[in-house]
Amino acid sequence: MKNKKIADSGLRILEILKALSKSPLSMGDMLKLVADNEEIETVYTRETFNKYINTLRLLGFEIHKVDNKYVMTNTINLIHLTNENIRVLRFLRRYAEKVYLDKTNTDLIDFLDIVEKSLDEDTVERYAKHRRGIRFKDFELRIPSELVKKFQMYCEKNLKLKFCVNDGNLKIEYCIEPRKLKYEKEFVYLIGYDYLNDEFKKFRIKDIKQCRQLPQKSSFVNYTKFITYRVKNRLAKSYVLKENETVINIDNSDYLVISNTNEDMDSLFYRLLRYGENCEILYPKKVRDDFVAYIDKILDLYDEQ
Amino acid sequence: MTSKQEQNTECNLNISKTGYRVLLLFKLLQERPRSRAEIEEAFAKDAILQKGVSHDSITNIVRALRKCGCVIKRPNISTQYKYVLEKHPFTTELNEKALDGLQKLRDGIASFGDWQLLYKVNKLYEVFAKFALNPKFARVLLRNHALRNIDYKILKKLVSYCGAKQTLRIKYISPVLGSETLTFIPDFVAFENNIMYLWGYNLRYKSIGYLRLDRIKRLKTTFYVNAMSVLDLNKSNALKVTYRLTGFSKLAFEPTRFEHVVIENPNFIVVEATAYNKFNLIQRLLSFGAECKVLTPSQFVEEYIMELKNIREIYRHEKQKNS
Incomplete structure (x- = not known):
């Protein structure tokens, strides 16, 4: 019979390490973690977990106790x-925090934090020296952050x-039923x-005046507006699909029929054109007629000519 | 032995020896691939263990690492009989929301049309991909960008040739004619609407034109005695077109390298453009829609009006067919 033996206590330490690398753990969390693991059948004491933490520390994993949790x-x-990566990272951080301004995406900022914490010793030294990052004049913004x-x-x-x-x-x-913000060059849209004209629109937020919220909830949640068009000849052979498009029909030599969803009509x-x-x-016919108009x-x- | 290990060996160690072995092997494999003999030697030299490890124990440890999510290649001829740690789960994972944020950042940066900056951002995203345990996420970071089909070696060569106005023989995959070899005098590389182009003089078609960089498959330099003068002559003979922009197109206007603003007014601007490539200029003017009026020269205005009428005709023609 094939040997299926596993280094069990090793596996438990690995599971704890895996969990610790994602978030802080209390002693209770650790107990729960190994108890929930079907592969591990033994009952454990707190002393055992202290031992595991000591083992991890001995091998260079820096684990501290903060507010009853191991971090x-x-x-x-x-x-x-x-050095170039560093300058771009500094720049991205600035762009994410000051330009992109999507504070709701804390995961993005957290991720950049993790990247910064994961730098090796040599990189940390150089990272401290390159404080400015890439400077790019166009990013000196025309976006009012409060807006x-x-x-x-x-x-x-x-x-x-x-x-x-x-x-x-x-x-x-x-x-309008607002959907999302979009960043293009130095503008935010x-x-x-x-819903009155049944079309998606894109507005530069700087141009929006006298804006007020209505008490009605948006109803578009699952709403999708499709526009179908055909591209042909040379364009059909070199057409690069946009993120909101799918091909619904192909004729190898002549044309592509493309379905476009929810794009701003003017754009x-x-x-x-x-x-x-x-x-x-x-x-739809209405969009076709609007285009001719x-x-x-x-x-x-x-x-006059 | 590290000072930390020294301190711990001096006092009575309260550690899990099995756990220590597992973590030690993980650390060894993280440094580089190791053979069984190398692992045994490292264990024997370790200050805490001070003795070797059996084949069976190595197998058990590797099994525990795999069970926890490590991807470890077994020793065989392709790995030079070494265990190779390919991936491990002990890292903060890049989640979908952070990935979405990173992509939005990159799209925003790409919209500025600075391909060199985008290239640098892509290089950093290659490092970020190490945090993507989900291979789909890693692929997005590595592939979902505007420069994905660009051969950087070709791009680098082209940039150096552009400065030197060197003549090139280019193997190009044309969307209409398929593979063809063109003799081309490169002028500059441009990044517009998320596509990279090489501009220059096309000796086959005897005109200034552009090639999509992702369709250039091979290039080599060739000798053409008048490379500089042909390019310059064609540039100096190019048509000058003026057009007026209003509305948002006026506000957001960014001149290409062929354009400059000649009149600026609170309500409109007048731009003078050099039409090195008429097709390209007409496309650009059309993209401003009703916020653009072509002013001069009259022959070009007529051509532009004809282009608009031709587009409209497609719809009229269809209407007649239907009725």
């Missing part, structure tokens, strides 16, 4: 970064919004569903 302060994966936070909160609350946007001398009022029109005669909107609007600019 591992060093990490097992030590990483080495080049970003406000709109982030609107997205989280999931309540409908009513606001105005200036279009030339006209003030246009919108009722609000993406939302314009979509601008993009499809760029494709010229190699693109045609198929469905939009081309007429451009042609009207040249009427």
